[in-house]
Amino acid sequence: MQGALCSEAVRPCHPAGGQAALQQRARPALVQRPWSRRMVVCQAVAAQQAKAGANGTAPAGPIELSELTAVGPLDGRYGSKVAALRKTFSEYGLIRFRVLVECRWLQKLSQLPGVSEVPEFGPAANALLDRLATSFTVEEAQEVKDIERTTNHDVKAIEYVLKSKFQADPELAKVLEFTHFACTSEDINNLSHALMLREALHAELLPAMDKVIGEIARLAEEYADVPMLSRTHGQTASPTTMGKEMAIFAYRLARQRKQVASVPLFGKMAGAVGNYNAHMSAYPEIDWQAVAEEFVTSLGLEWNPYVTQIEPHDYIAELFDGVMRFNNILIDFDRDVWSYISLGYFKQRTIAGEVGSSTMPHKVNPIDFENSEGNLGIANATMGHLAAKLPISRWQRDLTDSTVLRNVGVGFGHSILAYQSSLRGISKLQLNEERLAADLDSSWEVLAEPIQTVMRRYAVPEPYEKLKAFTRGQAVTQASMQEFVGGIDGIPPAAQAELLALTPATYIGNAAQQAKDIRARLAAL
Numbered sequence: 001m002q003g004a005l006c007s008e009a010v011r012p013c014h015p016a017g018g019q020a021a022l023q024q025r026a027r028p029a030l031v032q033r034p035w036s037r038r039m040v041v042c043q044a045v046a047a048q049q050a051k052a053g054a055n056g057t058a059p060a061g062p063i064e065l066s067e068l069t070a071v072g073p074l075d076g077r078y079g080s081k082v083a084a085l086r087k088t089f090s091e092y093g094l095i096r097f098r099v100l101v102e103c104r105w106l107q108k109l110s111q112l113p114g115v116s117e118v119p120e121f122g123p124a125a126n127a128l129l130d131r132l133a134t135s136f137t138v139e140e141a142q143e144v145k146d147i148e149r150t151t152n153h154d155v156k157a158i159e160y161v162l163k164s165k166f167q168a169d170p171e172l173a174k175v176l177e178f179t180h181f182a183c184t185s186e187d188i189n190n191l192s193h194a195l196m197l198r199e200a201l202h203a204e205l206l207p208a209m210d211k212v213i214g215e216i217a218r219l220a221e222e223y224a225d226v227p228m229l230s231r232t233h234g235q236t237a238s239p240t241t242m243g244k245e246m247a248i249f250a251y252r253l254a255r256q257r258k259q260v261a262s263v264p265l266f267g268k269m270a271g272a273v274g275n276y277n278a279h280m281s282a283y284p285e286i287d288w289q290a291v292a293e294e295f296v297t298s299l300g301l302e303w304n305p306y307v308t309q310i311e312p313h314d315y316i317a318e319l320f321d322g323v324m325r326f327n328n329i330l331i332d333f334d335r336d337v338w339s340y341i342s343l344g345y346f347k348q349r350t351i352a353g354e355v356g357s358s359t360m361p362h363k364v365n366p367i368d369f370e371n372s373e374g375n376l377g378i379a380n381a382t383m384g385h386l387a388a389k390l391p392i393s394r395w396q397r398d399l400t401d402s403t404v405l406r407n408v409g410v411g412f413g414h415s416i417l418a419y420q421s422s423l424r425g426i427s428k429l430q431l432n433e434e435r436l437a438a439d440l441d442s443s444w445e446v447l448a449e450p451i452q453t454v455m456r457r458y459a460v461p462e463p464y465e466k467l468k469a470f471t472r473g474q475a476v477t478q479a480s481m482q483e484f485v486g487g488i489d490g491i492p493p494a495a496q497a498e499l500l501a502l503t504p505a506t507y508i509g510n511a512a513q514q515a516k517d518i519r520a521r522l523a524a525l
Helices: 018-026 037-052 083-089 091-110 123-135 138-151 154-166 185-222 242-262 277-282 288-298 314-343 367-389 400-405 408-427 433-441 444-457 463-471 478-486 493-501 511-516 518-524
Strands: 227-232 235-241 346-348 429-431
Touching: 083 091, 083 185, 083 408, 091 123, 091 138, 091 154, 091 185, 091 288, 123 154, 138 154, 154 185, 185 242, 185 314, 185 400, 185 408, 185 511, 185 518, 227 433, 235 242, 235 444, 235 511, 242 314, 242 511, 242 518, 277 288, 314 346, 314 367, 314 408, 367 400, 367 408, 408 429, 444 463, 444 478, 444 493, 478 493, 511 518
Parallel strands: none
Antiparallel strands: 227 235, 346 429
């Protein structure tokens, strides 16, 4: 029992630890026999607590699935935030796409003159196939799961459910055995996974990436002219602008987004080992390789001509690697903004009722950027495993990819959660220009770079060494810097005047223009 000490050798029940426990340890041990009344009481209390679910004991029997009882956070705590992915990456989503592939393959067979046993379907048969392919319901998917309890094979269960539905149409009823014709399960699965990825990519992931890029580009434009002290190796460095630093992230992210969108999604329809063996045994006169190419491309996918039983999944590795690069850049962004908040460069808008700390009432924590960073890490860990594992399969096929592929949506889910968190964090940011200006005004040493560079132009001896001796490890102020500049011999008066007018806030190069150009740069990608 948690929280109670009930033993044969010792004492009455009491909470573990604390003063009571110390007092008990100080007393002589009291020998208690198994039939001791005290032990009987302890055992009775333990039984009652277990029955009532006390001390954290879970209720007996299965618990109905809900956002409170889900094992994973994507279906639990964060379920409402990624609910749009359920229709695609759930078990229902996989069944839905498998049905689509099976129906479209049967329709393809009916269009082949060489397969005379499957005449071209009329409007009614095609209407039923189209309905099943595009509008397969959750209730119908449950029929598949019910049959799978008997078959213990998910794809075969789909075949049986479709055959039962085809019985309703006279044309389809005559060609039932051409359902799943010459197919291995992986013919259906590989195309289904590619279609799942395509749907989620274009409906959810890429639009979410675009929102992140757009908001960071907005920050670049909004803060294009706001000077900021740079830090390299954590130390003060030549100034920039906040907008230019935001523009860097917008451009980096946009490049990776473009690469993610350009990854071709491949499919195959080549039978048990990729040679069309079964197809050619039944209809040797048909060019099945050409048929497969026509079929796969008709689904909006790229056809892979060289496969085993499985499509080798190299494109999934390429896709996930691209998403991981995008995510890594966003982690970099999250950490930089987190650090700017820590420096006081950004304030965060408070939200009524929101709590920053359970014990420190003043806290307004950068939780959105932290949440984003954490979810990006989980997403990358999941996709990294899939990218490393999926291209590897023993000989013509082993089953290790099957269970792994059931997690293709996990990385997308945590990525989208992260993008939402970054966007929420960005929406709360308020630039503290006074803090940025104060930081610049206390860092006059950063003007050592332009001064020694101008001295080089006019052949002043040992410019770097002179500035190093003047600034390194020294407290440099506006007055001391201007005194140094005023004492430089060998540079024209106009150049000297320009150096005297220079401040850390104006020494920003073309940073502002770079930030203002960001939209044009993104459009040119």
